Amino acid sequence: MNVVALLAFLYGGCLAQYSPQTLPGRTSIVHLFEWRWVDVAAECEHYLAAHGFGGVQISPPNEHIVLNNPWRPWWERYQPISYKLCSRSGNEEEFRDMVTRCNNVGVRIYADVVINHMCGASGGSGTHSACRTYFNAGAEDFPAVPYSSWDFNDGRCKTKSGNIENYNDINQVRDCRLVSLLDLALEKEYVQGKIAGYLNKLIDAGVAGFRVDASKHMWPGDMEAIFSQLKSLDTRWFSNGTKPFIYQEVIDLGGEAIKSAQYFGIGRVTEFKYSAKLGTVVRKWSGEKMAYLRNWGEGWAFMPSDRALVFVDNHDNQRGHGAGGASILTFWDSRLYKVAVAFMLAHPYGLTRVMSSFRWNRYFVNGKDLNDWMGPPSYSNGSTKAVTLNPDTTCGNGWVCEHRWRQIRNMVIFRNVVDGQPFGNWWDNGSNQIAFGRGTTGFIAINNDDWNMDVTLQTGLPAGTYCDVISGQREGDRCTGLRVIVAADGRASFQISNTAEDPMLAIHVDAKL
Numbered sequence: 001m002n003v004v005a006l007l008a009f010l011y012g013g014c015l016a017q018y019s020p021q022t023l024p025g026r027t028s029i030v031h032l033f034e035w036r037w038v039d040v041a042a043e044c045e046h047y048l049a050a051h052g053f054g055g056v057q058i059s060p061p062n063e064h065i066v067l068n069n070p071w072r073p074w075w076e077r078y079q080p081i082s083y084k085l086c087s088r089s090g091n092e093e094e095f096r097d098m099v100t101r102c103n104n105v106g107v108r109i110y111a112d113v114v115i116n117h118m119c120g121a122s123g124g125s126g127t128h129s130a131c132r133t134y135f136n137a138g139a140e141d142f143p144a145v146p147y148s149s150w151d152f153n154d155g156r157c158k159t160k161s162g163n164i165e166n167y168n169d170i171n172q173v174r175d176c177r178l179v180s181l182l183d184l185a186l187e188k189e190y191v192q193g194k195i196a197g198y199l200n201k202l203i204d205a206g207v208a209g210f211r212v213d214a215s216k217h218m219w220p221g222d223m224e225a226i227f228s229q230l231k232s233l234d235t236r237w238f239s240n241g242t243k244p245f246i247y248q249e250v251i252d253l254g255g256e257a258i259k260s261a262q263y264f265g266i267g268r269v270t271e272f273k274y275s276a277k278l279g280t281v282v283r284k285w286s287g288e289k290m291a292y293l294r295n296w297g298e299g300w301a302f303m304p305s306d307r308a309l310v311f312v313d314n315h316d317n318q319r320g321h322g323a324g325g326a327s328i329l330t331f332w333d334s335r336l337y338k339v340a341v342a343f344m345l346a347h348p349y350g351l352t353r354v355m356s357s358f359r360w361n362r363y364f365v366n367g368k369d370l371n372d373w374m375g376p377p378s379y380s381n382g383s384t385k386a387v388t389l390n391p392d393t394t395c396g397n398g399w400v401c402e403h404r405w406r407q408i409r410n411m412v413i414f415r416n417v418v419d420g421q422p423f424g425n426w427w428d429n430g431s432n433q434i435a436f437g438r439g440t441t442g443f444i445a446i447n448n449d450d451w452n453m454d455v456t457l458q459t460g461l462p463a464g465t466y467c468d469v470i471s472g473q474r475e476g477d478r479c480t481g482l483r484v485i486v487a488a489d490g491r492a493s494f495q496i497s498n499t500a501e502d503p504m505l506a507i508h509v510d511a512k513l
């Protein structure tokens with residue numbers, strides 16, 4: 001190995017935990033929230049690989065509590081009972097089969113790992129868990145791990161209730177119970193070893209990394225002690241010595257004692273400001289305008305781009321949980337949602353995660369959705385329904401499949417095409433009409449004003465006729481959508497009606513006719 005290669009290797013090795021280890025040119029991941037493993041595997045093979053998706057965030061794969069009041073809430077999966085690979089999404093065999101099949105078509109799997117706690121204190125005792133494994137929450141007894149009361153933080157927590165009461169007290173946030181969830185003593189080598197064993201089992205199955213749940217509630221030093229015990233990724237699919245991708249769930253909207261930056265040494269961190277702010281801008285609330293997006297990213301006091309995991313909505317804030325607020329855009333507001341997702345995927349900031357949801361019966365009382373607990377589409381015995389496909393490639397059985405919406409799926413490809421190209425050729429009308437390009441490879445124009453947009457702009461693109469990937473796409477030398485003609489000087493005219501189904505146009509060099 002020459003010196004340059006050696007340096008590149010060492011550099012790559014050191015920074016491995018920030019890279020999703022996707023195939024080259026694949027830049028986004030998708031969260032298939034609550035999908036069954038058999039459906040994820042099929043989606044990798046039949047859709048994600050062909051449409052340029054880099055990987056999938058899956059719901060927690062370990063054994064969790066089963067709750068009947070409310071009935072089978074989605075959040076039961078955030079209450080671990082053991083580290084057996086057995087959950088509402090499927091059993092261990094199905095899990096291993098999914099990871100293998102997705103990797104075989106070049107789509108990575110990232111496991112959502114819940115390692116800060118076990119189930120809630122009032123979870124009862126018995127075998128009401130995904131694999132009927134016995135536990136006793138009151139006695140803090142989880143024999144299948146095994147954990148006993150020695151392995152929990154009770155002694156270290158100083159609040160009266162034993163729960164987190166004040167988010168400005170770092171010790172409480174990390175050593176007390178998050179909404180009564182039994183808080184693991186992560187400073188104990190024994191506990192660290194059990195968790196590292198669980199994560200290594202997932203690595204052995206072939207996962208490429210982890211979404212680390214509730215990271216704010218764990219001391220970075222304890223997390224480092226756990227992650228330093230991790231194996232390299234499976235050499236069936238990854239080169240020798242590749243470390244797992246790590247992205248940590250820390251909700252830092254500013255104003256709390258715990259900052260995202262405290263976790264940068266371990267891996268990437270979720271940038272929740274991105275989701276909250278983008279929703280506010282696209283909704284034009286609080287005096288925000290699309291024109292202000294000119295310096296989006298670090299210019300908005302977000303974390304460094306190479307540390308950020310970004311999204312328009314996630315499984316919590318789309319239903320009012322964890323930093324949810326009225327500004328968050330979701331599939332329920334589909335027109336504005338597509339605008340926000342298109343902007344995210346066109347803009348270079350951060351590593352992008354697309355949300356894929358299920359529908360539930362929202363029931364608002366005084367602005368709060370009383371059905372925010374509702375679990376995935378399921379049968380009366382509690383088993384999750386399959387993701388079925390309609391003839392028009394949308395999903396049935398209550399699955400929303402935002403990632404299959406033409407406008408979103410085609411922008412995932414746009415991001416792959418423009419990868420590495422600089423942000424440039426910004427234009428705005430001082431209000432809510434904006435446009436920008438990515439070097440010489442792609443350009444997007446959005447009209448979020450209440451009047452028509454009609455401008456000629458420098459796109460930076462080579463001359464030619466391009467197919468708009470929002471209204472359609474290039475299929476061979478045919479375009480199923482609108483066309484945009486770029487002149488020899490790189491300029492093109494953009495007319496976007498404010499009442500268009502999707503008020504935007506996006507073109508890139510792979511959609512040139």
Ligand code: QV4
Pocket residue numbers: 075076077078079114120121122163178179180181213214215216249251316321322323
């Ligand atoms: C309730 C009360 C407690 C009370 C207890 C008594 O709130 O004060 O002591 O009953 O039994 C569920 C219920 C919650 C209940 C708790 C324990 O909603 O009301 O406590 O269970 O029984 C998800 C849901 C939570 C859910 C949890 C466990 O969002 O509602 O709690 O799963 O099932 C913060 C964190 C951030 C977190 C976010 C939601 O900093 O880390 O809140 N986000 C992640 C996940 C999220 C998950 C968890 C963390 C917990 O993304 O989905 O919470 O693993 O911002």
Ligand code: CA
Pocket residue numbers: 116173174175176183184217218
């Ligand atoms: Ca904790």
